[in-house]
Amino acid sequence: MWILKKIKCANPPELNSHCKKNPIFAPCFLTIETIMKIQQIISLIEGTIVEGETLSNKEVDCAFASDLMSDVLTLKTDKTVMLITGLCNMQTIRTCEMSDIKVIMFVRGKKVTEEMRELAEDNEMVLITTDFSLYRTSGLLFGAQLSGVY
Numbered sequence: 426m427w428i429l430k431k432i433k434c435a436n437p438p439e440l441n442s443h444c445k446k447n448p449i450f451a452p453c454f455l456t457i458e459t460i461m462k463i464q465q466i467i468s469l470i471e472g473t474i475v476e477g478e479t480l481s482n483k484e485v486d487c488a489f490a491s492d493l494m495s496d497v498l499t500l501k502t503d504k505t506v507m508l509i510t511g512l513c514n515m516q517t518i519r520t521c522e523m524s525d526i527k528v529i530m531f532v533r534g535k536k537v538t539e540e541m542r543e544l545a546e547d548n549e550m551v552l553i554t555t556d557f558s559l560y561r562t563s564g565l566l567f568g569a570q571l572s573g574v575y
Contacts, residue, residue, distance in 0.1 A: 459570045460484045463528060463551055466507070469569055470555045470562050472530065475537045477551030485528055487572040490563045494520040502574055509566075511535060511559055518544045527551060532559045 464481045467474060474481055486504035491497055492512045497520050500506065507528040508521055513535035521529055522544075529545070530553040531537065537545075537552050545552050555562055567573070 459572070460486050460505075461566075461569065461571050463553070466530075466566070466571075467553060469565055470530070470553075470557055472553045472555035472557075475552040475554055476542045476545045477549070480527075480549070480551050483528070483551065485571070487574050488563070488566055489574045490559055492559075497521070497524055497526070500524055500526075500574055504574070506574060509559060509562055513537065513541075515541060515544065517541075518548070518550070521550065522548050529553065530555065530562065532557060532562050 461469075461484065462481070463474070463483050463485060466472070466485060467481070484505060485507045487502070488507045488509055489497065489500060490509040492510055494512065494516060497508060505528070506524075506526050507530060508517075508526050509530045509532060510517060511532050513531045515538075517529065518541050521527075527549065528551045532555055534556040535554060537554065542552065557565070
């Protein structure tokens with residue numbers, strides 16, 4: 426169901442080469458990063474695509490959960506990020522536009538306005554809604570090994 430992106434050793438570089446030679450002496454602590462298609466995310470969180478249905482095959486590298494748009498503006502990454510938020514207004518769409526975030530998930534059953542949909546469509550964004558809480562949604566995605574931004 427999920428696409429494996431990368432497995433890497435979390436040990437410091439000086440131990441990393443030794444992990445490969447003698448894993449019993451210096452166990453290798455692996456981290457697994459996955460990417461998921463939007464359609465897989467929708468299925469997992471029992472969500473609905475409100476805008477951007479044609480982009481449901483797009484992949485998401487990582488997620489970031491926040492209701493503070495000032496925190497969203499500080500994100501620095503080249504990855505495809507999905508914002509998970511309970512803040513459902515035009516400011517959220519504008520902030521994501523400035524931060525180059527193309528996938529936004531609104532939690533707690535928030536309703537997207539027509540004005541928000543139009544702006545998202547103009548920016549080729551995907552808007553998703555779910556009735557789950559921010560906590561539950563984040564937990565499900567974390568359990569599916571979708572990486573966080575940090």
